[in-house]
Amino acid sequence: MDLQNETTPLLANPHQHYIEDESTESQAGVSEPSSQWRLLPDWSPTQWRVMIAGALLLLSVNFGNFIAQPPQLQIIEDIICRNYVQSINATSSTLSGGMVAEVDNICKSPAVQKELALVTGWKNTFDILPSVALALPFGILADKIGRRPVAIMALVSLMCSEIWCRVVCWFNLPVRLLWLGGVFQLPGGGNLVAVTMLMTIVADVFSAEERGTAIFRLTAMSFVAEIVGIPLGATMLKSNPWTPFMLGMLIMIIGSIFVLFMPETLNQVNATDGIQENSEDSDDISQLSPAKSGTVAQIVAAKAQEFISSSRFLWTSPRVLISIIAVFAGSLDESSVYLLIQYVSAKFHWTIGEASYLLSVRGCMTLVTLLIVLPIGSSFLTRFLHYDSITKDLSIARFAAISGVLGYLLISIASTTFSLLAGILFISFAVPFAWSVVSVATSFVPSQNQVATLYSAMTVSKSVGGVIAGPVFASLYGVGMQLGLEWSGLPFAVGSLIFFLALIPVVCIRAHARVPEGS
Template identity: 30%
Template sequence: MGTDTPMHIDRGYLADNSSDEDENEFSSTSASTMDNKHHSSTEATPLLLPAPPRLASYISLKLPHLPVKPLSYKPLLSLLIVIVILSSSSDEIMESAQLRIFESIICYRHYESTDPTKLLLGRSAVGPGAIGGVLEQDCKIDGVQGELAMLVGYTRFFNGLPSLLLAVPFGWAADRYGRRPFLVLGMVSFVLKIGWVQVVSWFWQAFDIKMIWLGTVPMLLSGGETVVTGLLFVVLSDIVPEADRTSVFLITGACSLLASLLMPLLGALLMEENPWIPALLGLLLAILPLFGLIFVPETLHRRHLYSPQISPPPSPSAPQPPASSTHPPAITPPLHHRLAAQLRNSTSFLTHDARVPLLILPFFGHTLITTASQLLLQYMSKRYAITFSTATILKTTFNAVKVVLLFLILPTASKLGTHYLHLSTQRKDLYLARGSQALLAVGYLLVGISPNIPTVVASMILASLGMGLYLMIRSFLTSLVPSHHIARVYSIITLLETLGGMFGGALTAALFKAGLRLGGGWIGLPWLFVGGVGCVCTGLLFAVRLRLEEDEGGDAGSEVDVM
């Protein structure tokens, strides 16, 4: 669907709604016009005559009533979902493979300096990423795992810097100049970052492994992963009517999780042959979305084309009322006053509705939980003495439950809430968000104390039942703010997610290293921490209330927001 797709107008509308008298007026007016043109044209007569009064009146009265059929958002939604699936597949298929390559490089260098007898091949014989240089089970010692955790944690910290610096400016620019340019830059920056990390890993004898941190530099083009994720949700908000937004967000999240269900399994199988196979395949999958973006139009100012309830934005060429000439010219205020006024205007939605910041803050906790989830492979590999490929297969159980949750459990619960319990859309989303956050908190607390594989799998299943939480919060939050502030709200969410990712990655890595040092059950310290954060976020969600005017069509219950 291109950007110039015309709106469909019913051509029979005029005929069905015009009287014979109107037709006679139209005919006589046209005839008069032609007669005047034939007999009274001179050299000074303009080539384009103005419309006669009756014809102009006819057009002005009839054309505003032409019915306009909104465009279907489904073709563009399908394309965006394909892009999301490809991007998610890239991350998922190479996550454990890249982690194994990092571990191999750190492990080889560790034994090279401490115990060369562990080395199976010399430097001249070992291949890219030092794969095959040391047995994997010999790399599960605390010294190697602690360094690996810190490497990955600080990688997340540095990758978060572009989002921290650029999330708000890019959100403002996306509201002003459009979503598409920044979306394209984001996908390009991903490819450059992944490519650089693999160059450093391939030529590990020439580069220090910490050089992967320079992969942050390409992210300055786009603001980082969280900025691009936020932009994708902004584009979805642009094209999807409010009534369908929650279900579309859930479907998009579920399709992304399909990649997390299938790709880790494929990656684990390919890792048995060589970790570089899924790593390089992930780079290829990161490139493919760039071709899909060619067909994604700019969606800024196009929301009215997809929803009949939304009026088109005013044309910049439309006549404006004349400015009053009775007032003297305004005095331009100082620059710092103008900047302060602009800042107040840009962030007014934060103070206009006290519920907005309460709903935004849990995204910080969400990112802490996400960073802990990324540490899950290393945690299971170390605590239960299993390989990364086996840990990847176990983690797939976690992802499988999330897919069932988003495809079946949450849509069913949503339907029950609206059709049988007669809850309003907003109240239903709020109740589901509260329950999901509680399950998430309890699940991760149990992950932290699980003594064996069966209990940790059961705990991951419980935690996964809450993973649809932030899709629902996004939908609920979007309904509370004006459309021209949506990208800015998502930018602030991105900022908090970035802070959570930056400091959460380093913090959970430090907690993991501290747990290794303390020994025993303390190895689960990162999950005890994020479980506690989840409990705090649950309290924030229970502090949010609906207003009576927002609960029309549903059972208002006993919750009334007085803010």
């Protein structure tokens, strides 16, 4: 499963509310001078253990996932195409020959491509649902039995889901049975819970000042895996799609073993190891940590009641509400990216292997945006234009939204490779949108003790957007294919419109931070 786009913590962990905000600050403000430059970080042995094991875990699991993405799409398309050919009384041997232009045209026909988009779109949605629904219970469980056991259960459930996908394809079962893959994630929560536990472990052993940088370094492993894994999978696809498809699962299973090298950090919060939490952290822990006594059901009920009473500011503060809506709108376009390979393959008559290279190009552009463009832009806004942090983040969010509008519009109307690459470039510039909006919204929270509530709302908003977007964009692609190949970019046009709608509330936000309590 794709971990790179799901690194946002879902749980109301005592420390977790710092993660996304400080990740934004560390990325947007990485150019700010530090007191002392070091070749290697001055980490404790436990911190090094967490970072090395976490990096290897993310790198291997993501690499296995990305190397399997192109062949998975190819295999599903072949199955749908074979069934479609048989339904119109063609011989199955015609498809197995597979190289004649007539059969290739059938596989790229609106009927086949509509079903392919529908299957993959709903599959992504059903894969996300268990993590969204079970995030809070597994978060509470992690506070009772430990982070590592929950992470192990999540990874085991994720591997079971991947195995089910291979079973359906290998035995040529109805492809819509792929939607049941999410059922296998129920015992452990799946992808997002696994990532959340990893980020929680990082939050446990790093101070508030170091967490953002540590998490950003781990997140970079996902981009490295994407840049290397997708072109490798696309290259291996040319000989036999089943080789990279099975190899990807094997790499994911072996890579999951690295979770066993992660330390259990439940009892290390505010302990030694060179980590000194400030008094504000201690206040948050006392207010946000679930009680160690009582059943899980009682704790969930208490948490729900506490959330209702403490979340009133989400709806009464216009700027906070606008920020939540902006994150929701900005998350909808992400699902259109999953259609990029299928869209390019059909419109430009590329093979799925050739179209898959575009995701690697997108990963490279995104990495350049995060490591070079964003720090330089942030430094320019703060040092030369003398923007404060809120105005700077607002400016970055607005620029990112405009880039999203242009990027998805260019992709939707692309008729040449150049215009397609230009659209992908602008999409990479849109990556910081959600992070910047979250950082801005944090400044409008009435009390620091309510930051965790805000982040929970942001996470729910983004997750709901992702759940909705999968089938919606799949349906839009099917409608576009039925209208004609020139309309196949319809989901990307809608993605452009969504970014435009997200830009409107961000433009309306004014940079005035909260007044601290007691002032």
